[in-house]
Amino acid sequence: MSTIDHLKDHLKQGFNQDLEKLKIYQSFGNDVIEAPKEFVHPLLKFLKSHGHFDFLMDVCGADYPEREGGRFDVVYHLFSSKNARRLRVKARLHQGEKIPTVTDIWRGADWFEREAYDMFGIIFEGHNNLRRLLTHHQFKGHPLRKDYEADHQQHCDSALPIHFDYDPNYIEDPNKDLVPLNIGPSHPATHGTLRVMAELDGETVHRANVELGYLHRCFEKMAETHAYNQVIPYTDRLNYCSAPINNVGYCKTVEKLLGVEIPPKAQAMRIILSELSRVIDHIVCIGANAVDLGALTGFFHLFTYREMVYTLFEKLCGARLTVSLTRVGGMAQDAPPGWFDDVLETCKKIREGVDQLETLLSGNKIWIERTRGVGAISAEEAIQWGYTGPLLRAAGVSLDLRKVDPYYGYETLDFDVPVGSNGDCYDRYLVRVEEMKNSLKIIEQVAKNVPSGDYTIRDKSIVLPEKKDVYGNIEGLMNHFMLVIKGLRPPAGEIYDATEAANGELGFYLVSDGSAQPYRLKVRPPCFAIYQSFPKQITGGLVADVITVLGSMNLIAGELDR
Amino acid sequence: MSEENTLKINASIDPKGMLPESNSLLESSVLTTKLDDFIAWGRKNSLWPLPYGTACCGIEMMSVMGPRYDLARFGAEVVRFSPRQADLLLVAGTITEKMAPILVHIYEQMLEPKYVISMGACASSGGFYRAYHVLQGCDKVIPVDVYVPGCPPTPEAVLDGIMALQKMIQEGAPRPWKENWKNPFEHTLPEIEGAFDEPRGFHG
Numbered sequence: 148m149s150t151i152d153h154l155k156d157h158l159k160q161g162f163n164q165d166l167e168k169l170k171i172y173q174s175f176g177n178d179v180i181e182a183p184k185e186f187v188h189p190l191l192k193f194l195k196s197h198g199h200f201d202f203l204m205d206v207c208g209a210d211y212p213e214r215e216g217g218r219f220d221v222v223y224h225l226f227s228s229k230n231a232r233r234l235r236v237k238a239r240l241h242q243g244e245k246i247p248t249v250t251d252i253w254r255g256a257d258w259f260e261r262e263a264y265d266m267f268g269i270i271f272e273g274h275n276n277l278r279r280l281l282t283h284h285q286f287k288g289h290p291l292r293k294d295y296e297a298d299h300q301q302h303c304d305s306a307l308p309i310h311f312d313y314d315p316n317y318i319e320d321p322n323k324d325l326v327p328l329n330i331g332p333s334h335p336a337t338h339g340t341l342r343v344m345a346e347l348d349g350e351t352v353h354r355a356n357v358e359l360g361y362l363h364r365c366f367e368k369m370a371e372t373h374a375y376n377q378v379i380p381y382t383d384r385l386n387y388c389s390a391p392i393n394n395v396g397y398c399k400t401v402e403k404l405l406g407v408e409i410p411p412k413a414q415a416m417r418i419i420l421s422e423l424s425r426v427i428d429h430i431v432c433i434g435a436n437a438v439d440l441g442a443l444t445g446f447f448h449l450f451t452y453r454e455m456v457y458t459l460f461e462k463l464c465g466a467r468l469t470v471s472l473t474r475v476g477g478m479a480q481d482a483p484p485g486w487f488d489d490v491l492e493t494c495k496k497i498r499e500g501v502d503q504l505e506t507l508l509s510g511n512k513i514w515i516e517r518t519r520g521v522g523a524i525s526a527e528e529a530i531q532w533g534y535t536g537p538l539l540r541a542a543g544v545s546l547d548l549r550k551v552d553p554y555y556g557y558e559t560l561d562f563d564v565p566v567g568s569n570g571d572c573y574d575r576y577l578v579r580v581e582e583m584k585n586s587l588k589i590i591e592q593v594a595k596n597v598p599s600g601d602y603t604i605r606d607k608s609i610v611l612p613e614k615k616d617v618y619g620n621i622e623g624l625m626n627h628f629m630l631v632i633k634g635l636r637p638p639a640g641e642i643y644d645a646t647e648a649a650n651g652e653l654g655f656y657l658v659s660d661g662s663a664q665p666y667r668l669k670v671r672p673p674c675f676a677i678y679q680s681f682p683k684q685i686t687g688g689l690v691a692d693v694i695t696v697l698g699s700m701n702l703i704a705g706e707l708d709r
Numbered sequence: 710m711s712e713e714n715t716l717k718i719n720a721s722i723d724p725k726g727m728l729p730e731s732n733s734l735l736e737s738s739v740l741t742t743k744l745d746d747f748i749a750w751g752r753k754n755s756l757w758p759l760p761y762g763t764a765c766c767g768i769e770m771m772s773v774m775g776p777r778y779d780l781a782r783f784g785a786e787v788v789r790f791s792p793r794q795a796d797l798l799l800v801a802g803t804i805t806e807k808m809a810p811i812l813v814h815i816y817e818q819m820l821e822p823k824y825v826i827s828m829g830a831c832a833s834s835g836g837f838y839r840a841y842h843v844l845q846g847c848d849k850v851i852p853v854d855v856y857v858p859g860c861p862p863t864p865e866a867v868l869d870g871i872m873a874l875q876k877m878i879q880e881g882a883p884r885p886w887k888e889n890w891k892n893p894f895e896h897t898l899p900e901i902e903g904a905f906d907e908p909r910g911f912h913g
Contacts, residue, residue: 282842300845306811365840365841387768453775454772469860705765
């Protein structure tokens, strides 16, 4: 029995609504249910309680202005950690129509719905704080609608004062002498562009709120106005601490839509790049977290190893940080001779560095006192919020897409998934350290036996011919010309695909209308879901712990705000 | 010491007016210079940067501060996050429309003399984000002294930018962009209209 029949069967048994109105089908390997909007809430509730779909990965909108039967799509992406299955639920909405919120089923839906409101003007009924999230408070209109010009800028001339989310259960106590505190967006501990607002009762955080969008650079709108391969440099700048993983995630999605498989050598190179990126991402996270708590040595020490990886990237392609090295169909170029030996050599050095880091921090009394028990979260709560990656594993859930939904041959490699137990900042640190070791283990396995062969597929409607062919023979010139003029055109359809990034599940929801540009590209950034739990996590704690928790979440503004 | 770093010695003092023995003593152990040159020399070699890292460039800026490129060699390693203590605003990363008023606020809080380096394509021109929420260059709202190209610039390029700024400071180069700058967000509306290339109305 296929998964889709299984799903139908399951719904028939438990879901007492008119099943005729649901459209259940499979599209490019994804299971999809199209439901009328009034069915969405009970359906999602049923799928969560009876269908084992415990994660709500993403909620987003899509705009089809010319379409009959409703202009907007509201798309929910579910994931089941029991059997690693995914399900997409879609509902159509006319302009001005409302859809019930699902924040009562998953708390993690909060910001995703707010973003859909901000970008498309979709109203979620019953949402307590349906305000703008990413664009500034003076912004007019909804920028991801198709009738909004991509370069139509609206200027902002002030910052919002300290404000808090509306909470129906919050009772103001006039006898308390609360001190308002604003941290950021320009603050040493806010790592770029985060803003934390709090009310303090002595040293304790009484309530808190965050504001984001200070680095909202319109990735999704830019993707809609560029050709498929031109989007790759934009993906670099999502999580710029581990840029190659984003390249891989995006290209993997487009390749899945095209239905092509990349050659083994490209797969090996992508694994090596991804794992090197995971290591340097964790280096930045741990280093910066330690700096925030006053341990400057860790940063200087770890950056030596980060520079080593930069040198490897530079050898490979000339760029240090934003490498843009993947292309749809493979890699942009082959590795230079001896590069894989350099990788092995560097791994050896980094391994020593990680060991030294452990002696520096793991048993350090100050470090333990500052991190143990701080920001602890239970597994159930973490799933509620949509945690993925190291933070979820620190809370005790062994979920790693490289294991449960492997790609590029991860299933053949020998590595462990480290799991914590308390979900506090110390566990997060330990999980990251172990992950670095395991990543090095993976790299060594792959770099020792790199498959021979081509580094990209040679489909002339997908990949540009090599320069020597373009200048050397007429066929190469013609193919180059045709692909540049016509563009890479995947079939019309939509797909959701996810990669295990350094911070967790990096998902891309791609809608193609058969043209040379994506019709809609939604990123599911891992730290977006994690950060929305932040105000809740710091409330009741000490103000000094705010910085610890913030650092342990590894928030990268580029992917948070996009 | 490179040529740039040496003091310009003012040789206009007439040695004939002095006793012979004191003259040789003067030449061997005393440097004479103009006060302005001396102050400029001190300023250029003790820039205290405020790292305004908002995006990817911020990560490369960490590398500039880090062990390999070591900004300390240029006397600019004392990073200060308080604008009151900094004299070099290092804008590293995309400035969005939402961030612009805050950037201006930070700039206003810095004490004179103050300098601005715009690091990277986004800070200089908006970069490849010709988009609805991105300010097309931080020079739309604050005066910029040195632009460093790149996306992100290599650390070498940032060091080059800092050296270019040091040269400007030493030479006392005129900075009309700074002299003529007005806060675009001062709530006197007619001035907002005039401060930008194009009228900045809030249309929706």
